[in-house]
Amino acid sequence: MPTPTPTPRPAHIAMFSVAAHGHVNPSLEVIRELVARGHRVTYAIPPAFAEKVAGTGAEPKLWKSTLPGPDADPAAWGSELLDHVELFLADAIQALPQLAEAYHGDAPDLVLHDITAYPARVLAHRWGVPAISLSPNLVAWEGYEEEVAEPMWAEPKRTERGRAYYARFRAWLEENGITQHPDDFAGRPDRSLVLIPKALQPHADRVDETVYTFVGACQGDREAEGEWQRPAGAEKVVLVSLGSTFTDRPGFYRECVQAFGGLPGWHLLLQIGRRVDPEALGTVPANVEVRSWIPQLAVLRQADLFVTHAGAGGSQEGLATATPMIAVPQAVDQFGNADMLQALGVARHIPTAEATAQTLRRTALALVDDPEVARRLKEIQSGMAKEGGTRRAADLIEAELPAELR
Known part of the structure; x- marks a missing residue:
């Protein structure tokens, strides 16, 4: 009687991230x-x-x-x-023993990690298993250090505080x-694995694709997030959202209400987050819908x-749905993303200080009726569909597992 072929055990894949929506x-x-x-x-994650x-x-x-925390x-x-990087390093140092204990006797076959999850790479090294970064934003290209990192770090590295940061990081490693x-x-x-479309990557032709896919x-x-129904009779719908972090902008929201409130045929859906009181917007017209959160x-x-x-x-959700955008960046990589979207011909970058009601309305009317913007969006949307998304990401992760677990 033939010996049954043993069924391989399921692979144990461990993901590590920080408590931030993005x-x-x-x-x-x-x-x-x-x-x-x-x-x-x-999935190693704080309770939030x-x-x-x-x-x-x-x-x-x-x-x-x-x-x-996220809020x-x-x-x-x-x-x-230095404020930002010191926070991440201090968190990583105190998190490592917690995570080592959480996985004691339960080491994974493969580690996935967010770009900020430093302990994950340390643990993967300790366990001797492959580690794959899941990058939610742009990645380094050949020449990035000389063009971006070195100028950005030149002054901090000259300070006692900057030297102390690097000494602490190096000692921990x-x-x-x-x-x-x-x-x-x-x-x-x-x-x-880079979880953004290649269209949003600066200098994509200089990215090492033997490392980054x-x-x-x-x-x-996203069914679990709920649905939203377009109001009957709305000829144009504009969504305004500054994400989940930089939402305390009542002045900007009032400019948006002035720009689109009462505009014939338009419906404004305004997500203001949880730190702004709707009363701060004053009386809003009937075609303005104010929410703290939306799907x-x-x-x-x-x-x-x-x-x-x-x-x-x-940015990538706007591209995936072929929606024209007005980019009003608030911090960090958002300024570069805004410039990329504008260079792609699908958005207009307006600094917050210049985002007046008049400018917003004028820009909006031009964008939504521009056939070239619509053409570029459809072209990019089509290209994104070919990148593979979730299934390709899973295929590539499985390819890194030990042979007996594939």
């Missing part, structure tokens, strides 16, 4: 797909995102973070480069058997215009 959300559909394929997936992670079928591995005032992150320079450790992964938007159906992708599938802060997630 870092967790892009990974969720990839995690859901891996679970659906029969893998055991754990445990429920969202569990909804994918993954097992949350909880740890305590010292970073500002914290943006001022909690500081205003200088060396304690864990890693000899890489902190810059390479943080910014140059061995393998990375652009899989584009991994959005899923953004569901709205964009029906919208004619998107006024956005140009975060990586929102």
Whole structure:
């Protein structure tokens, strides 16, 4: 009687991230797909995102973070480069023993990690397993260090504080058997899946595609977020959203109400977040809908215009739904994204200080009726569909598993 072929055990894939919407959300559909394929997936995350992670079928591995929470005032992150990076390093150092304990006796076969999840790379090194970065925004290109990183870090590196930061980072890595320079450790992964469309990547022709693979938007159906119904009789729908962090902008929202409120045939859906009191907007016209939160992708599938802060997630959702955009960036990579969207011919970049009601209205009317903008959006949308999204990301992750688990 022939010996039965043993059934391979499910692979254990561990994902690591921080408690921030823009870092967790892009990974969720990839995690859901891996679970659906029969893998055991754990997801190391602070408690604020445990429920969202569990909804994918993954097992949350909880740890305590010292970073500002997802609904914290943006001022909690500081205003200088060293403010930001010191927070992430301090959090990584205190998180590592927590995570090592959480995975004691349960080491994974493969590590997935957000770009900010430094302990994940340390643990992958300790366990001797492959590590793959899931990047929710742009990645380094050949020449990035000379063109961007070195000028940006020149002044901080000359300060005592900057030198102390690098000394602490290097000492932590060396304690864990890693000899890489902190810059390479943080910014140059061995393998990375890029969860943005290639169209949003600066100098895409200079990105090393043996390391970085652009899989584009991994959005899923988002049914759990709910639906939104376009009002009957609305000829044009404009969504205004500054994302989940930089939402305390009542003055900007009032300009939007003035720009689109009462505009014949238009409906304005205004997401203001949880830190702005709707009363601060004054009396709004009947064609203005004010919400603290909306199911953004569901709205964009029906919208004619998107006024956005140009975060990586929102930018790619605008492209995936072929929605013209007015980009009003608020911080960090959003300024570069806004410039990229404008260079693609699908958006107009308006600095916040110049985003008056008159400018917003004039720009909106020009964008939504421009056939060249519509053509470029359809072209980019088609290109994004070919990047593969969630299924291709899962295929590439499985390809990195040990041979006996594929």
